Amino acid sequence: MKLRLKILLLAVVPLLLALAFLAYAVYHHGTTLSRQEKHAVEQAWLDSKQAELRHYVKLAQSVIQPLVGAQDSAAAQREALSLLSKMEFGRDGYFFVYDLNGLSLMHPRQPELVGRDVSVMRDALGQLVLQPLLAAARRSGAQGELVRYLWHKPSAQREMQKLGYVVAVPEWNWMLGTGIYLDDIETTLADLDAAAQGNIRNMLAWVAAIAFFGTLGVALCGLALNISDHKQSDAKLRLLARQVVQSQEEERARLSRELHDGVSQWLISTKLLLEAALARLRGLPGQDDPALQKVEQPLSGALDRLHATVGEIRRISHNLRPSLLDDLGLPAALSHLAREVTDATGEPPVLRSEVVVHGQEVKLPDAHNTVLYRIAQEALTNAVRHAQASTVQLALDYLPRHVQLSIRDNGQGFDYEDVQRAPEGGIGLRNMRERVAPLGGTMTLDSSPAGTRIVARLPLPA
Structure with missing residues (x-):
């Protein structure tokens, strides 16, 4: 692995590890805070609803209290049921009345239940619905008690969790109660959870963006350094290549001068000596002498070859460094x-x-x-x-x-x-x-x- 890549990894890996730890910390703390917030909101909502239910039941008790001690008990009970049936709060808030044996005496939302024994009614989970309410009313008497149970919600047309508050009216052997459906708090908690998860996702997106741009910045810095190094290397290589070419040309010029001024001059002087020797030989008497002809022929051949060698050296010298390039x-x-x-x-x-x-x-x-x-x-x-x-x-x-x-x-x-x-x-x-x-x-x-x-x-x- 190249040193530059190692340095880049040493710069990027700690950054990514730190951001990964930061992302985990954000997710963990965000989830914990979301759970705590949901629990706090749910508890506060339940507390407020419990107080609200107690208030509603106390109000209903105060309405029927003047009728409880009446001499005509049957007429008083009918009037009390009529008054309670007309009392409503919110969209699905109403009062219901059962006797302590499970007989439905008044239910404004489900009149078909009135007059029926619903003590054995079961919810969608197979649990007895009314028995916990009756048991709570018997235990608490007129003080009242909170009970959770499944009941049909008219506006939703399905069974939903309900928080009920029931009291007993022992003079008439009644159970009076009301309740609030819990789907509102579930919706609120779901909205809170969605908002918290959205905030966590946004934070993680920011961390990812920081990681991306941080890595990109490190990579760009590394690329800039790399490009700078490459430019410097290219400049040095070009300078080196130019110096090599210049050295080659200088060496060619030196060799050309050596060949022209040294070897070529020695060959020319040798050629002149041979020409002088051949001229003297030809000036001797007895040119028809076979011995003189045997000497003259090799000298003439050597002189011709020497002339060709001088021309070849001049050609090589010229190719190494043409003098016209410098002169003209x-x-x-x-x-x-x-x-x-x-x-x-x-x-x-x-x-x-x-x-x-x-x-x-x-x-x-x-x-x-x-x-x-x-x-x-x-x-x-x-x-x-x-x-x-x-x-x-x-x-x-x-x-x-x-x-x-x-x-x-x-x-x-x-x-x-x-x-x-x-x-x-x-x-x-x-x-x-x-x-x-x-x-x-x-x-x-x-x-x-x-x-x-x-x-x-x-x-x-x-």
């Missing part, structure tokens, strides 16, 4: 190079070359001159050796901010992708690109069966 500039060097390549194809020449210069010539740095010259050298060699072209045109354009060299031939072209895939192919093209890149230039290549066009573009120095 890039256009003259390109024209001379084109003529050399053309003359090398035979007599008459198979290749026709042309050099065209556009714009006002600008003195270029040695690095620019060398790169463009080497690209032209490689392109002309490829046109003759591989493309089998008959025409090559070199166009040198001096633009306001750039200098551009275009080489176009009418050869058979090639498939650039195939050349790049071949491990032994495309070395010359890669060399061209590697020469252009350190100077901040670009090189484009377009090849087809109709020919190949190479364009090298270098920025002019400020």
